[in-house]
Amino acid sequence: MSQHTESVVAHKHPSDFVGAKIGMWLFLFTEVLLFGGLFLLYAVYRAKYPVDFHLAATELDTFIGTVNTLLLLTSSLTVVLSIEALQRGNRKLSIGMLATTILFGLGFMVNKYFEWGHKIEHGLYPGSEKLLSHSQGEITFFQLYYAMTGLHGLHVLVGMAVLGGVLYFIARKPVNKEHMNPTILRRFQGAARLAVISDNGNELGTVARIDEDVRNIDIRISYEHGEKRFDPRNLIKLENSALYWHLVDVIWIFLFPLFYLIT
């Protein structure tokens, strides 16, 4: 048994940030392919009904589409600025940028709401009589339109919620709480005591000896930092959520021309 018991505990929560990002990217791949299935269908039906798609697209409002594109593009900018700000220790700016991002997302959804509402008011929705009186290609166009922009909208909502969660983490008082729950008590029993040791190995203070009588160890330490300090775990949370947000943007970058610009 080694003396460096503290490293054993530290290993329990390794923070491999590159690994975390690989995991996130792989998750994004699955999102790409989820939409990918719909893009495959779109491609096939477009090839099958080029004229109908063309006609149906004229019913969509290019102006709203363009505004929404700009909203998402700008929100991608603000979220990346939020990361940069956090890296530079400017928590206030970071929080501001993150909030702006969420607001842009909200703007996108409000637009979407009116756009869909308008269509539905005019009787253009899946299964409606008016839609069914259109040609087959037009019906398919609108079904794809609702399925794809609907799924995308859902992703915008999820993205906003996730960014909101990160916002909460960053905005919390910069207190670092370490919570050690030594998993294998026996490793410590009789063979360990708690101490604070400086970087050069001097023992600054001894707290307690862990003898056979100890039943459970639960150590909580919280450090209060100055404003600039941030928890690196918040940074990776922010970066990964931003990746998700960008992906939602990238998908829209393709949806926009495919539905609004093929008139």
Add this chain to the structure above:
Amino acid sequence: MQHEHHDPAAHEQALHGLGYGIYILIWIGLVVLTGVTVAIAGVDVRQLAVLVAMLVASVKSTLVMAYFMHLKYEPPVFRWMFLVLLVTFAIFMILLFSDVLFRSSPNVLFG
């Protein structure tokens, strides 16, 4: 194998940001490209329209991924994995079209 960044200061150094400026530049580029596609869609170029629109969309998403999503600055394994994704999707598309394009024609290979 693994590098553990327990020290926030070390972490800050490892992930040095690119500065605000470059992101704003990229954003301007993206807005301009959006303007371009919308403008071209107004002009009547028929068949070319979809092609151009897709091309512009690809450029835009490449910019987002390379800079906003940092793909350009990550270790190569990220780009390799991304390549796997692209190849997979291309396979799906090509093989699917080997069906739908030739539905009404006889076997074009051994016709």
Add this chain to the structure above:
Amino acid sequence: MASHAIVETTHEENYLQYKGRHGGLWSWIFSTDHKRIGILYMIGMFAFFVVAITLGLLMRLEQLTMGPTIMQPSTYNKVFTLHGVIMIFLFIVPGITATFGNFFLPIQIGAKDVAFPRLNLFSWWLYVIGAVTALVAVFTGMADTGWTFYVPYSVRTGTNVTLAVLAAFILGFSSILTGLNFVTTVHRMRAPGMGWFRMPLFVWGLYATAWIQVLATPVVGITLLLIILERTLGIGIFDPALGGDPILYQHLFWIYSHPAVYLMVLPGMGVVSEIIPTFARRNIFGYKAIAYSSVGIALVGTLVWGHHMYTSGQSYTAAVVFSFLTFLVAIPTAIKVFNWVATLYKGSIRVELPLLYAMAFIFHFSIGGFTGLMNAAISVDVHIHDTYFVVGHFHYTMFGGTVFAMFGALYYWLPKMFGRMYGQKIGITAFVLQVIGFNMLYFTMMVMGYMGMPRRYYDHLPQFHDGHIIATVGSWFLVAGLFLMIGNLVWSVFKGAKAEDNPWGGTTLEWQIPSPPPLENFDKIPQVERGPYEHTPVEVSK
């Protein structure tokens, strides 16, 4: 004990004794320990396996006589659907990956856990949620579409397809999370010195599998969602009445479901690649060829889905392309088989149950593979499509192959996982019963299929009567063997003789730590200095 001890071990609390904060059941279902999660999966999966075996048995009973024997036609439709759905989505897709993969992947690469332990627990919870959804679906009007949920029938039928499909969707999500966890684990968590070509071949199999899970599953996810949308919101993307194309449903379904069969079998091949060198006491022949062929199979496996659709109305051109590509899969598969056999050649072979199961795997999988080539040939397939031939073929690959490999893994790793040996005599009896029953059942089915017996029929014509009797009797042997084995294993886990740390003389890392493994696997992350299968040569007297 292994001759090269490169891992320092101390005898401390093992993962089974660990109580955690809450103890009892909570310390299991909220544990992020990869070993416990592996066992949780195993319990759930085997429970469903037993249910689905019973359904299979009932189907065979129905075919014992002509006309209704024990059920009505509509019941038969539900029974084969449920059997298929359980076997595929709740048993074989999580399969070896979620059980032995979870348990041994980190250990074999010298890590303390997977990359994302909490995500791992979450994916088990998703499995449970998916399973519960499936159960609710069963009791609210089980779907009768077959496990493939083909449109337009799946959109029109009055049975509760929506919930069954939702269950499959949730289970797919669970599988995706396991996959991305494993890819990241292999990339980031290998111990120092554990280069890519020092990884055990089981890890290679899991790695290739994990990529399929990540890249193929989302496609079926969206396809299943679209069925739900068609049924609930009237979005008819596949509905011919609304301008949709039902063949596209089949495309998207098989874009996932064909790679899925490799996702089932690759870990099984990995297991065989572990068992054979251990029991031949030889370094594996053609390590790199086997490793690359796993990746090769995963790649080629994404190119061939159209072979399920020769009679669907897809274009002739596509059929020819898919047929050609399908034949290519035989190459990486054969590479593996040849290398396994070559490893046995001149090995000092010790015949134990794991090896017997590995041999059965090779035998059955070869039959499954060859009949697969028959299916791949368009002209033959037009004749045998949707007959018992296909049912026999895929049971040979999935059951005779993957599931037998899984049983081999159970026997091989049981001593490590629980520190207990299995009962040998009963084990061998069960094995013999299984092999005899299996071949009686499915070989006969293939012959009947070739003669024209269609699948998914609850009844048969007089000329198939004898065949059905043979098959049904075979199923009795088979099921007897299965229950005997499961009972024996459960008994062994609790009452078996104590096992040594390395009863087989295995060389991979899991054999160098205590049985059962300590909570964190390794006291100190090992430094790896050699390949996975370097056995000390055994002196043979001339």
